[in-house]
Amino acid sequence: MGENSTLVNVVGLEKRFPVSAGVFGRLRGHIHAVDEISFEIPSGRSLGLVGESGCGKTTTGKLLARLLDPTDGHIYLNDEELGKIDLAEIRGQELKTFRRRVQIIFQDPYESLNPRRTIYDTVEEPLRVQGIGGMAEREARVVKLLELVGLTPASSFLFRFPHELSGGQRQRVAIARALVVNPVFVIADEPTSMLDVSIRIGVMQLMTELAERLNVSYLYITHDLAVARYMCQEIAVMYLGKIVEQGETEEMIRHPQHPYTRALFSAVPVPNPRRNRIAIEIKGGVPTPIDPPQRCRFYDRCLSGDDFCLNNDHPPLDDKGAGHRVACYKV
Amino acid sequence: MKDKNILSVQNLTMHYRTRKGDVSAVDDVSFDLARGQSLGLVGESGCGKTSIAFSLLRLLPENAQLLSGNVYLDGCDVLALDEKEVRKIRWRGISMVFQAAMNALDPVYRVGDQIIEALQTHFRGLSEAEARERVRELFPLVGLDPGLMDRYPHEFSGGMRQRAIIAMALSCEPRVIIADEPTTALDVIVQDRILGELRAIQQKMDMSMIYITHDIAVIAEVSDRIGVMYAGRMAELASAVDVFEKPLHPYTHALMNAFPSIEGEKQELKALPGEPPDLLSPPSGCRFHPRCSRTIEKCMGLQPPFEEMGAGHFVACWNPLEVGNG
Numbered sequence: 244m245g246e247n248s249t250l251v252n253v254v255g256l257e258k259r260f261p262v263s264a265g266v267f268g269r270l271r272g273h274i275h276a277v278d279e280i281s282f283e284i285p286s287g288r289s290l291g292l293v294g295e296s297g298c299g300k301t302t303t304g305k306l307l308a309r310l311l312d313p314t315d316g317h318i319y320l321n322d323e324e325l326g327k328i329d330l331a332e333i334r335g336q337e338l339k340t341f342r343r344r345v346q347i348i349f350q351d352p353y354e355s356l357n358p359r360r361t362i363y364d365t366v367e368e369p370l371r372v373q374g375i376g377g378m379a380e381r382e383a384r385v386v387k388l389l390e391l392v393g394l395t396p397a398s399s400f401l402f403r404f405p406h407e408l409s410g411g412q413r414q415r416v417a418i419a420r421a422l423v424v425n426p427v428f429v430i431a432d433e434p435t436s437m438l439d440v441s442i443r444i445g446v447m448q449l450m451t452e453l454a455e456r457l458n459v460s461y462l463y464i465t466h467d468l469a470v471a472r473y474m475c476q477e478i479a480v481m482y483l484g485k486i487v488e489q490g491e492t493e494e495m496i497r498h499p500q501h502p503y504t505r506a507l508f509s510a511v512p513v514p515n516p517r518r519n520r521i522a523i524e525i526k527g528g529v530p531t532p533i534d535p536p537q538r539c540r541f542y543d544r545c546l547s548g549d550d551f552c553l554n555n556d557h558p559p560l561d562d563k564g565a566g567h568r569v570a571c572y573k574v
Numbered sequence: 575m576k577d578k579n580i581l582s583v584q585n586l587t588m589h590y591r592t593r594k595g596d597v598s599a600v601d602d603v604s605f606d607l608a609r610g611q612s613l614g615l616v617g618e619s620g621c622g623k624t625s626i627a628f629s630l631l632r633l634l635p636e637n638a639q640l641l642s643g644n645v646y647l648d649g650c651d652v653l654a655l656d657e658k659e660v661r662k663i664r665w666r667g668i669s670m671v672f673q674a675a676m677n678a679l680d681p682v683y684r685v686g687d688q689i690i691e692a693l694q695t696h697f698r699g700l701s702e703a704e705a706r707e708r709v710r711e712l713f714p715l716v717g718l719d720p721g722l723m724d725r726y727p728h729e730f731s732g733g734m735r736q737r738a739i740i741a742m743a744l745s746c747e748p749r750v751i752i753a754d755e756p757t758t759a760l761d762v763i764v765q766d767r768i769l770g771e772l773r774a775i776q777q778k779m780d781m782s783m784i785y786i787t788h789d790i791a792v793i794a795e796v797s798d799r800i801g802v803m804y805a806g807r808m809a810e811l812a813s814a815v816d817v818f819e820k821p822l823h824p825y826t827h828a829l830m831n832a833f834p835s836i837e838g839e840k841q842e843l844k845a846l847p848g849e850p851p852d853l854l855s856p857p858s859g860c861r862f863h864p865r866c867s868r869t870i871e872k873c874m875g876l877q878p879p880f881e882e883m884g885a886g887h888f889v890a891c892w893n894p895l896e897v898g899n900g
């Protein structure tokens with residue numbers, strides 16, 4: 244497979260959750276958590292997914308890991324081992340292989356680690372389930388991974404339980420667990436949010452190195468744009484279930500174009516106690532996408548919106564040159 | 575006259591017992607928190623930040639041992655209180671937004687009802703309607719639509735749950751609020767708004783705050799003073815401006831110079847050399863010595879005292895950087 248062949252191809256992906264009122268209530272409508280999004284991830288590359296809290300990032304990640312079934316749309320994976328597959332159609336042995344080739348690191352390490360399992364059991368489990376290596380080999384691999392994520396010496400941690408670790412230490416266990424089976428695609432949901440810079444750099448370097456050496460690709464979900472800058476060749480910005488802007492990372496950081504992206508980038512805190520950063524304002528609070536009107540999803544909060552935006556459908560994600568795509572009528 | 579400090583922590587030392595020995599998580603830590611002030615606590619993952627917070631609230635797990643030290647909240651010796659008295663100061667005296675906030679909500683109750691219940695427990699005589707009204711006011715402050723009150727936690731995204739917890743911690747108007755990585759799951763716009771609101775509420779209510787994070791950019795924006803921890807000890811404590819502009823401790827200096835940023839050109843990132851310390855057998859003398867660029871003979875054998883080097887500028891180092899060398 245060539246360097247830049249497409250590993251993941253997402254086409255018109257959609258996920259809706261029903262919302263009801265009251266305990267036995269009637270159906271009130273649907274939350275459009277993921278609303279017809281399409282993107283590709285070439286093998287060995289990383290796509291950063293950023294955006295407002297509640298805009299559908301985790302839902303997208305879970306769909307890609309096949310932990311949720313889409314309401315509509317397709318996800319194709321083109322993997323050396325599995326061949327070209329449609330996620331919706333895999334079963335049995337293929338699904339087991341998929342569970343090894345594609346890993347997800349969950350947003351919350353307090354929720355995702357089994358409290359009754361030692362760190363050793365937690366990281367070794369995927370190897371055991373997949374029948375990889377003998378006992379000694381598995382142990383060596385677990386130790387190696389723990390040290391790679393900065394849990395040193397590994398012997399201090401192997402037989403502890405999750406509650407005996409700090410938040411960032413748990414997060415690293417989750418990363419080690421995902422990487423231990425040599426996946427080809429990793430969905431990382433805020434994997435380093437609790438790590439200090441130094442350890443975070445180490446983990447980021449580890450992940451980047453795997454990408455280069457073993458052609459691993461990442462969907463890297465994060466709120467930290469600075470981290471996305473270092474981890475991802477491309478960034479996609481989501482707003483209320485839609486991708487509103489996508490492009491090459493440095494280009495996005497230098498020339499954000501969508502009004503939401505501009506506000507987002509201006510809100511990044513700066514490490515200088517004297518500096519008064521000026522954030523670009525947007526109107527109103529975070530809306531919930533229950534059956535949103537068909538116009539631009541950002542209209543209610545946009546300071547550049549006009550009647551044209553009000554009376555037309557949500558704008559298409561158009562290429563504005565060099566692969567920089569923006570969904571806005573005014574750009 | 576009231577003491578200007580609402581909280582005073584003196585020589586706090588705490589270990590966790592494990593099968594492999596004692597984890598020295600907090601070692602001889604001292605700091606004061608003035609009324610209305612906000613103190614940022616930064617440091618590597620695993621250096622003891624959450625452990626300090628848990629000690630202040632007396633919420634330690636069974637294997638934890640408070641070996642020495644005093645904690646005074648408004649003159650009251652917190653470590654000497656019995657369990658019943660401690661319960662009274664939690665929430666209204668000190669309230670905390672936990673690092674694991676996202677799953678601190680009970681999955682079987684509606685989010686709004688959980689906050690209402692907390693309010694009614696702590697404010698006797700508050701009717702349900704009044705409590706509900708209070709939650710209606712609090713939700714927008716943390717960027718949540720009040721209409722979400724009647725939903726269940728699993729219907730919230732990670733960040734929405736975290737915001738609900740922040741609203742809950744603020745609801746009882748505590749004198750000190752401890753926020754442990756409260757915004758890590760939030761997008762920067764919401765984070766920006768919550769930090770702004772926290773600051774405003776804090777000033778309006780003359781509330782003090784301990785803000786725990788590894789994100790020094792966030793720390794720069796919310797703190798009056800900053801405490802930098804390394805391996806269970808306080809390495810440096812000073813005004814935010816001094817910590818950024820005149821760091822004296824080599825670890826602080828390294829920390830300030832190694833963050834990814836979206837400003838300017840993309841720089842090569844340098845991780846701190848060496849490995850994170852093993853708190854089961856921490857390095858002798860200064861715990862930072864195996865990774866320090868300024869180590870001298872003395873550092874390996876003797877623990878540097880935590881001393882005031884300039885006005886309000888405390889540091890524990892035998893060979894500190896020169897002032898202005900930051």
Ligand SMILES: Nc1ncnc2c1ncn2[C@@H]1O[C@H](COP(=O)(O)OP(=O)(O)OP(=O)(O)O)[C@@H](O)[C@H]1O
Pocket residue numbers: 260261274275276295296297298299300301302303350531532728729730731732733734759760761
């Ligand atoms: N099981 C569910 N039932 C109903 N609604 C849900 C469910 N899971 C998610 N949602 C809703 O779908 C939307 C998207 O949620 P998602 O968890 O994907 O957001 P996110 O982008 O990951 O946010 P965050 O950054 O806060 O984690 C939110 O409005 C959320 O309330």
Ligand SMILES: Nc1ncnc2c1ncn2[C@@H]1O[C@H](COP(=O)(O)OP(=O)(O)OP(=O)(O)O)[C@@H](O)[C@H]1O
Pocket residue numbers: 406407408409410411412437590591592597599617618619620621622623624625626635637673788853
């Ligand atoms: N219950 C426990 N038993 C044994 N060791 C523990 C326990 N809880 C924490 N530790 C250890 O104590 C040290 C301090 O942990 P703490 O949670 O205070 O770190 P932290 O500074 O909050 O880190 P983070 O930023 O990663 O959350 C860590 O090395 C951790 O492994």
Ligand code: SF4
Pocket residue numbers: 502503539540541542545546547548549552558570571572573574
């Ligand atoms: S299409 Fe109109 S409303 Fe939507 S983001 Fe662009 S300017 Fe704003």
Ligand code: SF4
Pocket residue numbers: 823824825860861862863864866867868869870873878890891892893894
């Ligand atoms: S005491 Fe010595 S080893 Fe420790 S920080 Fe200072 S110079 Fe470095």
Ligand SMILES: [Mg+2]
Pocket residue numbers: 300301302350432731732733
């Ligand atoms: Mg999420």
Ligand SMILES: [Mg+2]
Pocket residue numbers: 409410411623624625673754
């Ligand atoms: Mg912590």
